[in-house]
Amino acid sequence: DGGITQSPKYLFRKEGQNVTLSCEQNLNHDAMYWYRQDPGQGLRLIYYSQIVNDFQKGDIAEGYSVSREKKESFPLTVTSAQKNPTAFYLCASTLQDLTGYTFGSGTRLTVV
Amino acid sequence: AQSVTQPDIHITVSEGASLELRCNYSYGATPYLFWYVQSPGQGLQLLLKYFSGDTLVQGIKGFEAEFKRSQSSFNLRKPSVHWSDAAEYFCAAELSGGYQKVTFGTGTKLQVIP
Numbered sequence: 470d471g472g473i474t475q476s477p478k479y480l481f482r483k484e485g486q487n488v489t490l491s492c493e494q495n496l497n498h499d500a501m502y503w504y505r506q507d508p509g510q511g512l513r514l515i516y517y518s519q520i521v522n523d524f525q526k527g528d529i530a531e532g533y534s535v536s537r538e539k540k541e542s543f544p545l546t547v548t549s550a551q552k553n554p555t556a557f558y559l560c561a562s563t564l565q566d567l568t569g570y571t572f573g574s575g576t577r578l579t580v581v
Numbered sequence: 582a583q584s585v586t587q588p589d590i591h592i593t594v595s596e597g598a599s600l601e602l603r604c605n606y607s608y609g610a611t612p613y614l615f616w617y618v619q620s621p622g623q624g625l626q627l628l629l630k631y632f633s634g635d636t637l638v639q640g641i642k643g644f645e646a647e648f649k650r651s652q653s654s655f656n657l658r659k660p661s662v663h664w665s666d667a668a669e670y671f672c673a674a675e676l677s678g679g680y681q682k683v684t685f686g687t688g689t690k691l692q693v694i695p
Contacts, residue, residue: 473624504685509590511671511687512625527682559624569615570683572624 471496475560475573482547482554482580490545490576492560499565501543505529506557506575515558518543519565547578555580583608585674587686594662595694602657602689604672612674614655615683616646619669628670631655642666667693 473494482488494501500519504512514527518537532551537543543562547554557577561570586605594600606612613632617625629640636648646657655672672686 475624509687512685514682517682561625569627569630570617570625572617572626574624575622577622 473560473562473571473573475558475576477576478574480576480578482578484580485549487546487548488578490547490558490560490578492543492545492573493541494543494560494562494571494573495541496562496571497540498562498571499540500563501537502561502563502570503527503533503535503543503545504559504561506559512559515545554578583612583674583676583684585672585684585686587670587672587689589689590687591690591692593692593694596664597661600657600659600662600666600691602670602672602691604655604657604686606653606655606672606674608653608674608676610676611650612676614646614648615673615675616640616644616655616657617671617673617685618642619671619688621668625671628657662691662693664693664695667691 476491502517503515506512513529515533516535518524534546559575560573563570584607615630616628619625628644629638631638631648638646644659648655669688669690671688673683675683
């Protein structure tokens, strides 16, 4: 079955360390997105990519980086520059025809 | 600025009762509209979407939503709630514009009591 796989489900990071969250899809979707979810704030867009080797900043890109070397993969790196990285991170993808997003099951990152 | 508002943070309904979750949008033009549901610790699942045409949209799990242009609203409804409907619900809006930037509301958490 097609879908989006995010790994790991839970991640713990020490302050000052970079960490990479994985997102893989086998839906042949063109566009992929990273959102951050905090209680009471809904979903906020971090980065998005419409095609391979191209991506754009979202509303809260500071302290994050991404790459899109393959259509199926869109990893997110949370760098030490992100001041408050503890959150639930969601990856999503869609075809370019506004059919709505397919979401992964998320990664909960905790800074310890 | 474009925005999506869900005025109810938390709603409690009895099992078997009807449900209506409110959503209002503020856009210069009519956006595409979506409702998603999220179970605890999980990703979001698309319930239904409105692009154009019939203003009453049917979705999965017995949900429906009505688009009202005059009120800039897209409220989600269900005639009879089941305990398994307890979750958080997000309204979202998107203007066609090439890069498909979606704005999400802050969510409404639904509690279902016996």
